[in-house]
Amino acid sequence: MFALLDANNFYVSCEKCFQPALRDKPVVVLSANDGCAIARSEEAKALGIKMGEPYFKFKHLELTHGLVTRSACFPLYADLSSRLMSIASGMGCDVEQYSIDEQFIDLSGVREITRRAWVIRDRIHRGLGIACGVGIGPTKTLAKFANHIAKASERRPGSYPARLQRVCNLAELSPQELAAALEATPVGEIWGVGPRISAQLYDAGILNALQLSKLDLGTVRRHWSVVMERTVRELNGEPCLTLESQPEPKQMIACTRSFGSPVSELDPLIEAVSDFASRAAQKLRLQGSVAGQIQVFAHTSRFRPPPHFHRSIVVPLIRPTADTGLIVASAVHGIKRIYREGFELKKAGVILMDLNDKADLQHELDLGDEICDRGSLFAAVDKLNQRYGRGTVHIGSTGLQTNRAPWQQRQDQRSPRYSTVLAEIPEVKC
Numbered sequence: 163m164f165a166l167l168d169a170n171n172f173y174v175s176c177e178k179c180f181q182p183a184l185r186d187k188p189v190v191v192l193s194a195n196d197g198c199a200i201a202r203s204e205e206a207k208a209l210g211i212k213m214g215e216p217y218f219k220f221k222h223l224e225l226t227h228g229l230v231t232r233s234a235c236f237p238l239y240a241d242l243s244s245r246l247m248s249i250a251s252g253m254g255c256d257v258e259q260y261s262i263d264e265q266f267i268d269l270s271g272v273r274e275i276t277r278r279a280w281v282i283r284d285r286i287h288r289g290l291g292i293a294c295g296v297g298i299g300p301t302k303t304l305a306k307f308a309n310h311i312a313k314a315s316e317r318r319p320g321s322y323p324a325r326l327q328r329v330c331n332l333a334e335l336s337p338q339e340l341a342a343a344l345e346a347t348p349v350g351e352i353w354g355v356g357p358r359i360s361a362q363l364y365d366a367g368i369l370n371a372l373q374l375s376k377l378d379l380g381t382v383r384r385h386w387s388v389v390m391e392r393t394v395r396e397l398n399g400e401p402c403l404t405l406e407s408q409p410e411p412k413q414m415i416a417c418t419r420s421f422g423s424p425v426s427e428l429d430p431l432i433e434a435v436s437d438f439a440s441r442a443a444q445k446l447r448l449q450g451s452v453a454g455q456i457q458v459f460a461h462t463s464r465f466r467p468p469p470h471f472h473r474s475i476v477v478p479l480i481r482p483t484a485d486t487g488l489i490v491a492s493a494v495h496g497i498k499r500i501y502r503e504g505f506e507l508k509k510a511g512v513i514l515m516d517l518n519d520k521a522d523l524q525h526e527l528d529l530g531d532e533i534c535d536r537g538s539l540f541a542a543v544d545k546l547n548q549r550y551g552r553g554t555v556h557i558g559s560t561g562l563q564t565n566r567a568p569w570q571q572r573q574d575q576r577s578p579r580y581s582t583v584l585a586e587i588p589e590v591k592c
């Protein structure tokens with residue numbers, strides 16, 4: 163058996179847990195540069211705000227309906243996520259973190275599963291003030307489906323039996339009840355069925371999950387793929403997917419950002435690219451890899467009138483490396499090559515490619531080039547930045563960042579990083 167635990171409206175819940183005054187208010191968390199809605203409280207959903215809706219379209223609700231908006235505060239969400247995951251892992255023997263607020267749990271050997279799920283859910287609610295839904299089923303796809311029921315039956319009373327709210331264990335349903343729940347669920351809600359496949363299924367007259375589960379496996383494989391075939395098997399209770407406790411190392415590491423304000427000069431662009439390359443290099447070291455090539459790009463906004471600019475370049479590294487200095491130097495070299503005057507650039511990014519395990523690195527004969535291994539230098543830099551905050555020690559070309567540079571992201575309404583920065587710890591007055 164598997165469980166899937168998923169926090170409700172996670173980013174908004176993180177904001178609410180440190181600001182109890184927001185408890186029953188409509189709250190929306192905004193994406194980078196306060197662009198669009200990326201999390202909504204139930205009250206905000208009730209106002210009709212859609213996921214991904216641009217901020218300017220619903221900003222007026224702040225005045226008319228007391229809507230509260232927050233810029234995304236990822237250090238806060240990441241910290242609360244790790245606390246949530248560590249409490250949730252008390253439910254079973256093995257876990258897979260699926261996203262920032264979702265965890266699959268292997269329930270092998272766990273007794274009184276439903277009761278245990280309630281205990282863990284309450285523990286998270288008491289400890290962090292964050293509400294979760296727990297779905298339990300014999301396969302990962304069915305655990306996801308059960309989680310959908312646990313949440314949907316709470317949000318939309320009457321959509322599924324009320325006793326399945328918050329914690330839904332499919333093992334407690336009769337075969338008729340399970341069939342009815344599958345029939346009440348549109349195919350697009352099933353894990354692994356994206357919008358494109360969902361549209362194809364609709365065209366073929368397959369509207370709900372029960373119809374999907376009854377499809378002939380050979381037909382599914384021929385018309386769609388073995389991945390879809392696995393989904394159908396899993397819907398019928400046949401486990402095809404196991405927990406991925408150790409995520410595979412990434413094949414590419416990217417750091418790309420939209421700028422807070424347009425950038426047209428080379429100097430701030432070099433600062434931005436140096437900063438993105440430094441962030442990417444740190445992630446590279448974290449997974450123990452080295453990069454062989456770097457792609458750098460910059461472009462104008464496609465929503466603005468011309469002239470438009472969209473260029474990228476791939477810079478090969480002389481030797482595969484995870485050295486921030488070498489990676490930044492190559493990224494700066496690349497951006498200088500593609501830069502042209504006279505464009506209002508909106509976004510840039512650095513992508514590290516051709517990644518390999520550091521342990522597999524082939525050493526070469528010393529042919530006169532000075533090969534300087536600064537691995538321990540950057541291990542020390544990473545430690546300092548981890549302890550004293552990101553950017554405490556950084557490459558000079560990222561600029562001094564004493565004032566907000568135009569390329570840095572706008573976050574006008576960001577909450578304090580209550581749990582990760584000592585100076586921003588909550589104050590309690592009595």
Ligand SMILES: [Mg+2]
Nearest residue numbers: 168169170263
């Ligand atoms: Mg969630």
